[in-house]
Amino acid sequence: MRRAERLFELVQLIRGRRLSTAAWLAERLGVSTRTVYRDVADLIAQGVPIEGEAGVGYRLGRGYELPPLMFSSAQAQAMVAAVRVAVSRLDDRMARDAEDALGRILAVMPTTERTAADRLALFVPGHLRERMPGREALAPVRLAIDQRRKLRLDYRDAAGAASLRVVRPLGCFCWDTVWTLAAWCEERADFRHFRLDRMVAVETLDETFGDEPGRTLADFLRRITTERGSRP
Structure with missing residues (x-):
């Protein structure tokens, strides 16, 4: 896992729990607790509002949103696949919102990940939407x-x-x-x-x-x- 991806995943893990210990984070990320301490310190230095301390636990300050820039190529393709399958089953409004949201995410991705997502050869024919009555x-x-x-x-x-x-x-x-x-x-x-x-x-x-x-x-x-x- 690239360091940029690890930092992004670290923020997501902290955001998903009320309090996350360094030991738990290290286990989930497959790194040492010392690496977690160093990564948390770097994120705080970059302005990410992580609260807490070593030996107690960490939590993310309210209202913080991390731009979705650090996805792997596989993750980018997974999002495209999920949206393409989902829109065949959603109502028209949510289907449009899903496609718009995906477009915004792809627009701010690095070129490599965006290209990988664009070339995904997985499609759901539009006429299948008629097979979802209701x-x-x-x-x-x-x-x-x-x-x-x-x-x-x-x-x-x-x-x-x-x-x-x-x-x-x-x-x-x-x-x-x-x-x-x-x-x-x-x-x-x-x-x-x-x-x-x-x-x-x-x-x-x-x-x-x-x-x-x-x-x-x-x-x-x-x-x-x-x-x-x-x-x-």
């Missing part, structure tokens, strides 16, 4: 999740039976060719899955919701994990 519902659903606002769904189940549901949207899951919404259904007083392609209409309500014990995304994921673990 994408048009993804934008309002994910916005409601972000804003913590309830949804009213005009829904049709697999048999075509209609129902109106008021739900607390918790998370969207991609199953290759279909999106589902995990939500707390107020009518059933329980967690439910809703396929986006079976949503006839989606209305975002003004009513917001907060975290309540037993009704959160974490609770939903724990239940799924428990149920999966109990299967023979």
Whole structure:
């Protein structure tokens, strides 16, 4: 790993945790603790707001953003691949945002890494987007999740039976060719899955919701994990 890449990775590791010890950082980076101490000192000298001290731990000051300049060629290609695959499954707005974000990242990369990303021969044909029904519902659903606002769904189940549901949207899951919404259904007083392609209409309500014990995304994921673990 080049030193520039190691410094970038060091900042990312510190940013991702409340407090990171030099020993933990050294193990993750495959270097000695003395190298970590030296790298941290160099980053601080360059203006990176790392707080803490040797023997205690380090954390990154709030609001700091590191320009995405130090990616390897393989990492640059991985980002291009991820965006090309993702846009075939995203709603139009997020797909455009993903492509724009990738363009901005590539624009500030060194020539070698940018060239490697540009020559990646991995493509997802545009017509495959039509195989992802329900994408048009993804934008309002994910916005409601972000804003913590309830949804009213005009829904049709697999048999075509209609129902109106008021739900607390918790998370969207991609199953290759279909999106589902995990939500707390107020009518059933329980967690439910809703396929986006079976949503006839989606209305975002003004009513917001907060975290309540037993009704959160974490609770939903724990239940799924428990149920999966109990299967023979």
